[in-house]
Amino acid sequence: MTDIRSFRNACYEAARRTGGKVIEFRVADDVTPNFHQGLIAYRERTVAIACTRDSAVLALAEPRTIDFVDGVGESGPLTFVDAPELVAVLAALLPGSQVLTPPELNGPFDAATWPHISPDDITYWRPGTLGEALFHYWD
Template sequence: MVSIREFRRTCYAVTRRTGGQAVEFRLAEGAIPNFHQGLIAYRDHTVAVVCSRDLAVLAVAEPRIIDFADGAAESGPLTFVDVPALTAALAEEPGFRVFIPSELNGPFDATSWPHVLPSDITYWKPATLGEALFNYWD
């Protein structure tokens, strides 16, 4: 299980180094999604650093809405984005593995990720590594 405190610390650290501003943390508290988001605003765009709740893995994606006022949530695969300076800063942080879009959009090999439950693989049929690591499965 990844520490929310460590995830927040990491987001603030990379934000300082890349000239952005941490504007919001969307923490997954229920069964879905299986990831947290740290929204970082830059002059011309906002991105989300996503962190799996169960693994120390990070990626950069388009921000997703977890909870609306009426309880609805977005679901489906994330759109991973390439922000080289942010990715490089994340890679310098200890304790996390950082993935880039080309890795996450590539095929999922279940033998490389034994923590992903076989029943989830059979039911959800993740086509990409990103779908297997960051998802809305219940």
């Protein structure tokens, strides 16, 4: 399980060390999504640090737009981004965690490598990439 306090603290410290500012946290407290997000704003872009709820796996992604006016929340696969400096800082701040890169996340999903993912979910949702299997909005 992911400790929310440690994740938040790591996001704030990572932002400080990389010249960004935390602008929002999206804590997954419902069935979906299966990950929390810390959004860090930089001059040129905003990056979402996604952290799975059930394991110490992190990824960097484009922040999703949430449209609550029409009752539509976030859904669909994440678009993963590369930020090597931020990855290095997160790895140092969260020892024991695994920060995956876009090539890994956009690559094929091998269920044998990730046994904690439910075989029933894999059969039903049929994730095409590792990123879809690890960071999702499945119910």
